[in-house]
Amino acid sequence: MTCPVFPQPGKSKASLWKVFFKKRHSWLNALYERSYRMKMGEYAMPGLRLYMINQPELVRRVLVQDVADFPKNRLLGDILAPLLGESIFTTNGEQWQKQRDMLDPAFKHARVQQVFGLMQDAVADMSARLAQGPTALDIDPEMTYVTADIIFRTIMSARLEPEQAHRILDAFVLFQAESPKQALCTMFKLPGWLRLGAGERKRLQAAQEIRHTIEDIVRPRYQQAEAARAGCPRSRAELEQQQDILSSLLLTTDENTGQPFSFSEIVDQISMLFLAGHETSASALTWSLYLLALYPDIQEQAHQEVQRVLAEQPVSVEAMRKMVLVRDCFREALRLYPPVGFLTRECARHTEMRDKKMPKGSSVAISPWLIHRHREFWDNPDGFDPYRFTSKELKTPLSKSYLPFGAGPRVCIGAAFAQQEASLILAILLRDYRFALAPGFVPEPVGRLTIRSANGMQLVLTPRTKQES
Numbered sequence: 242m243t244c245p246v247f248p249q250p251g252k253s254k255a256s257l258w259k260v261f262f263k264k265r266h267s268w269l270n271a272l273y274e275r276s277y278r279m280k281m282g283e284y285a286m287p288g289l290r291l292y293m294i295n296q297p298e299l300v301r302r303v304l305v306q307d308v309a310d311f312p313k314n315r316l317l318g319d320i321l322a323p324l325l326g327e328s329i330f331t332t333n334g335e336q337w338q339k340q341r342d343m344l345d346p347a348f349k350h351a352r353v354q355q356v357f358g359l360m361q362d363a364v365a366d367m368s369a370r371l372a373q374g375p376t377a378l379d380i381d382p383e384m385t386y387v388t389a390d391i392i393f394r395t396i397m398s399a400r401l402e403p404e405q406a407h408r409i410l411d412a413f414v415l416f417q418a419e420s421p422k423q424a425l426c427t428m429f430k431l432p433g434w435l436r437l438g439a440g441e442r443k444r445l446q447a448a449q450e451i452r453h454t455i456e457d458i459v460r461p462r463y464q465q466a467e468a469a470r471a472g473c474p475r476s477r478a479e480l481e482q483q484q485d486i487l488s489s490l491l492l493t494t495d496e497n498t499g500q501p502f503s504f505s506e507i508v509d510q511i512s513m514l515f516l517a518g519h520e521t522s523a524s525a526l527t528w529s530l531y532l533l534a535l536y537p538d539i540q541e542q543a544h545q546e547v548q549r550v551l552a553e554q555p556v557s558v559e560a561m562r563k564m565v566l567v568r569d570c571f572r573e574a575l576r577l578y579p580p581v582g583f584l585t586r587e588c589a590r591h592t593e594m595r596d597k598k599m600p601k602g603s604s605v606a607i608s609p610w611l612i613h614r615h616r617e618f619w620d621n622p623d624g625f626d627p628y629r630f631t632s633k634e635l636k637t638p639l640s641k642s643y644l645p646f647g648a649g650p651r652v653c654i655g656a657a658f659a660q661q662e663a664s665l666i667l668a669i670l671l672r673d674y675r676f677a678l679a680p681g682f683v684p685e686p687v688g689r690l691t692i693r694s695a696n697g698m699q700l701v702l703t704p705r706t707k708q709e710s
Contacts, residue, residue: 243535245577246684247614247623250274254284267687267695268421268582269610278616281595288427289316290603292594295615297641299594300607303586305649310592313337313651314585314604316427320420323448325516326509329654337651339495343502344510344654347489353658354558355484356395360662361556363390364669366400371702377679379697384526384666385410389519391662396514398485399458409454412447413520417690419444455511459487463504466491470501487511514655521580522659524691525645526666527698528578529571532625533671534678534700539627543567544671544705551672561664567671569627571663575645577625579609580691584647609644610692618642675703 251273276282280296294300303311318331325331329340346352367387389410390401419440462480469477480488490510494501502510533540543566550563561568586605593599614622618637620629629635636642646653653659670676679699687695 244623245532245535245625246686248272248686250276267689269686269688269692272611276611277614277622281597283597290600291606292597292599292603293606293608293611294594295608295612296595297612297618297637300612300644301641301648302594303605303607304584304644304647304651308650309334310589311586311605312589314587316424316604317585319427320424321516323445324416324451325513326505328509328513330513330517339497340506340510341650341654343493343495344490346493347486348654348658352486352489353661356486356658357558357661357665359394359398359485360391360665363387363394363400364665366390367666368669368673371674372704376703377699377701380530380676380700380702381523381527381694381698382410384530385519385523387666388522388526388662389515391522392515392518393458394485395658396486396511396518397455397458397462398483398487405454409451412450413516416444416447416451417520419447421689451515452508452512455515456508459507459511460504462487462491463507466501486514517653518655518658520691522662524580524693525571525575525578525659526663527694528692529574529663529667530670530676530700531678531684531694531698532574532577533570533667534676536625537675537677539566539570539625540671540675543570543667544675547668547671551668556665556668558661561661561668564664564668565631566627567667568660568664569630571660571667572630572645573625573627576613576643577623578686578692579613579645581645581647582610582688582692583608584644607644610688612642612644615642673705675705676700677703 248267248269254273254275276293279293281299282293282295284291284293294303312333313331321331327336329337329344332340364387367383367390370386371383386401386406389406393399393401422440423444462483465476465480469480480491487507490502490507492501533543543564546564546566550560554560584607586607588599588601588603588605591599591601599605612618616622619642620636630639646656646659677700679701682699684694684698685696686692
């Protein structure tokens, strides 16, 4: 049986020379066979001591039980700061807690359901683009476009126009490609002048391109919120009528100080939601379509499920809930190709795990990629089996071995949003098309900020007949 593509690990740990000079295009290539069996590993670099944790009990300790002892790693914050500023993705302590408390109302269950219509509008535009385009195409840019469009519509009520989309998505591709190089410069203690080359200048310009686009959309809405706070009833009424997530963020205040988000804080959070919301979903959806193309029998079963549900009711939140196989195909894609391959933390104080002495300031990495493929935690760890989620015979409980959205207080704030969005996109594609891999095409997984295919995802889409759809 054909197996999903998987970068073959080396027989032994790569040397520092190879990690930096030969394999820096993807951290996946620095993994070796024991990585997929170990409970905990250690890696020393000139500017970083890294501890890799796979053991479920230790993962829970870091992400759930002793969160204050393992804050977000400053290295990641420094890399993402040009784009995300001081957002909940990178902050810690009281600052993070304040931001999270103010963001939570915007992502409550009712709010996520409320924006479903806006999601549908973006997916309808995706469907129209695909109907007018070639049957053989790279589906990855389309998944990136539709998920970015959904973020713009649901968060800011702004449609992402094609020219605008190409500009900011190209900017993000550049930002993502250059960011790991900066991280490696820090890890290897390279001098500052090496970091400020053409690549870094382009990376900073790319971040500004994205932020300026977001600022232009947010500014008039923020001014409207200021007018509402100053007592203008019309501005407040207009703000409250908005059905998007931005309106919730503009109206919320810190329960301790009574202060709203400042303009720069709003832009930081929206930039974070744009990055986390479109990039991770696009990655997971692209891999979902790859897996469904690789397994046409499962694709057909998922199509039949969509047909059965939509014969009984229109496309809706309730209909999405009934599509169990569609949901589980996405969950299995998240297992095999988790968008965020590593969750990074650092030790706030000296600690010990499995007889290893971990000094204050050392880095801790928890890898969904490794845990989701760990040989002790899963049967057929590298195989595609969406039915495993309804099985009563899981080798390890999902609560211990499955964390595509993280875990604990810092679990992804948009998890429900992402799953609703993915079910909708996959349902519409399964309803309207058969998809197969282009002849001879094999994707090349690479690990950067997210896990993507270096050579895109070449599919052939065949429209279904009216009788089929």
